Amino acid sequence: MIGFVQSLGASVLALSRMIGGIVLFTTIALRWVLVPPFYGRQIVRQMVDIGYYSLPVVGLTTLFSGMVLALQSYTGFARFSAEDTVATVVVLSITRELGPVLAGLMVAGRVGASIAAEIGTMRVTDQIDALDTLSTRPMQYLVGPRIIAGIVCLPILVLIGDIIGVFGGYLVGVYNLDFNASVYLSKTLEFLEFEDVFIGLVKAAIFGFIITLMGCYHGYYSGRGAEGVGKATTNAVVSASILILIANYTVTALFFG
Amino acid sequence: MSENKTQAVKIEISNLKKQFGNNQVLTGFNLSIRKGESLCLIGTSGCGKSVALKCLIGLVSADSGSIKVDGHETIGQSRAENEALLRRFGMTFQFGALFDSLPIWENVTFRLRQKEKLSKKIAREIAGDIINQLGLAPHVLDLFPAELSGGMQKRAAIARAIADKPEILLFDEPTSGLDPITSGVINDLILNSVNRLGATTLTISHDMASVRQIADTVAMIHQGQIIWCGPVADMHDTGIAEVDQFVNGKAYGPLTSNPPDTNVAQHSEMPV
Ligand SMILES: Nc1ncnc2c1ncn2[C@@H]1O[C@H](COP(=O)(O)OP(=O)(O)O)[C@@H](O)[C@H]1O
Ligand SMILES: [Mg+2]
Numbered sequence: 001m002i003g004f005v006q007s008l009g010a011s012v013l014a015l016s017r018m019i020g021g022i023v024l025f026t027t028i029a030l031r032w033v034l035v036p037p038f039y040g041r042q043i044v045r046q047m048v049d050i051g052y053y054s055l056p057v058v059g060l061t062t063l064f065s066g067m068v069l070a071l072q073s074y075t076g077f078a079r080f081s082a083e084d085t086v087a088t089v090v091v092l093s094i095t096r097e098l099g100p101v102l103a104g105l106m107v108a109g110r111v112g113a114s115i116a117a118e119i120g121t122m123r124v125t126d127q128i129d130a131l132d133t134l135s136t137r138p139m140q141y142l143v144g145p146r147i148i149a150g151i152v153c154l155p156i157l158v159l160i161g162d163i164i165g166v167f168g169g170y171l172v173g174v175y176n177l178d179f180n181a182s183v184y185l186s187k188t189l190e191f192l193e194f195e196d197v198f199i200g201l202v203k204a205a206i207f208g209f210i211i212t213l214m215g216c217y218h219g220y221y222s223g224r225g226a227e228g229v230g231k232a233t234t235n236a237v238v239s240a241s242i243l244i245l246i247a248n249y250t251v252t253a254l255f256f257g
Numbered sequence: 258m259s260e261n262k263t264q265a266v267k268i269e270i271s272n273l274k275k276q277f278g279n280n281q282v283l284t285g286f287n288l289s290i291r292k293g294e295s296l297c298l299i300g301t302s303g304c305g306k307s308v309a310l311k312c313l314i315g316l317v318s319a320d321s322g323s324i325k326v327d328g329h330e331t332i333g334q335s336r337a338e339n340e341a342l343l344r345r346f347g348m349t350f351q352f353g354a355l356f357d358s359l360p361i362w363e364n365v366t367f368r369l370r371q372k373e374k375l376s377k378k379i380a381r382e383i384a385g386d387i388i389n390q391l392g393l394a395p396h397v398l399d400l401f402p403a404e405l406s407g408g409m410q411k412r413a414a415i416a417r418a419i420a421d422k423p424e425i426l427l428f429d430e431p432t433s434g435l436d437p438i439t440s441g442v443i444n445d446l447i448l449n450s451v452n453r454l455g456a457t458t459l460t461i462s463h464d465m466a467s468v469r470q471i472a473d474t475v476a477m478i479h480q481g482q483i484i485w486c487g488p489v490a491d492m493h494d495t496g497i498a499e500v501d502q503f504v505n506g507k508a509y510g511p512l513t514s515n516p517p518d519t520n521v522a523q524h525s526e527m528p529v
Binding site: 037121122125126127129130132133134135136137 | 311314316340343344346347348350351352353354355356357367368371372417
């Protein structure tokens, strides 16, 4: 019993220490984002890494999600003769939920892991200390550009993913479920509001922040050796994914609650 | 040995203490280095040499004690003051710590290019000059660290450390893992660069041949303290068993080769 209470207490302490650490880390990182020197080249490089190279993953994920969504909602709505709502269901689900969440989770796996591995390796091989000795603040040089790139790139990725997902639904709707193409398109746009897309993009920016922050944080405080880097990578992906789901619920509840 | 030794004290470390968890690494570390002196720090693996070096430049914050550079206390100074202090140092790390994502010329001129805008052409020329002094061919400029051999990486790291002509140079095991000939070359490089820059130098080394070649003064660390410090010529008859064993590489004596590794506990922490 005492053992249980002790380990519970220890976990609570460790958790609060981690939350405190992350808040402090975030404050320092954001502070340095606002102060020169600005590492423009680093930001561009990270945008290419985080945004451009994530396009195939995000595109494929949303394409197939849009397709399966059209199939499934058709099956469901056909049972009470509401087949013509398929287009609306697809576009609303994609823009409000599936686009941002699926893109967020896929990018968390791809980018969160690689950021944690890269920064973690720099930590265990003393490259981060070397930055300090070479008149460069590691927080400013490594962390800032990644976080900026994450916040900027995720909404763009999600917007593209939204379009591809809706297109996936259209393909299935028109070629498989025999909807009339122009009717499907007009149904897609009929009930879509600016807010639906906008909320999705706001979520995406938050997810981009979460993913890059978790990658940087776990990499920066990586334990020693290859084992430490491996753990940092896993922790970055797991914590980013969980935080994305929590943030998604919170934002939805705040905006639509 | 360096020729520009004077009597003025450059670095004064007193009663420095540092522990990680329960692992007391430095337990009252005292060391004084004169301006222009080349001092070698020796000691068994894991005894805290690298930690002492990192404390000296504020990469690791000491628990207590005092570090004075040119008479100015550096412990407890502000971040800005520490950044200014770091600009006076050049350092190589035990495992090179070259930036993987940058070619050698960008590694070497990294600090110069933080200070002032240099065109790519000029930066490459400067880098070319420096690596040439260290005996590296010009084509190395465009290679990435992973494409270099261990010896070339060490030279590139030294090039990066001396590129901005710092007052104080710190070398963490510059010759470890190298063959004796490459070690000899690196020792010469260190001596040359030091004599040319007139820098004060602190080198960590296990390699007694290298110590004999580059040191004015030798200091041995054991159980977190300096147990002997004196001119390199005196290191063979100090009358201290640990120093004698280390300097002569004897398997039996007061020193054991495998210090207890207290870090294992670090890895079994619960993930949160
Ligand atoms: N960042 C750190 N966290 C925890 N322990 C550390 C850290 N850095 C060094 N140590 C421990 O401090 C001791 C001295 O390490 P170090 O100075 O690297 O030894 P060496 O004399 O071989 O350079 C070792 O026991 C090492 O495990
Ligand atoms: Mg060491």
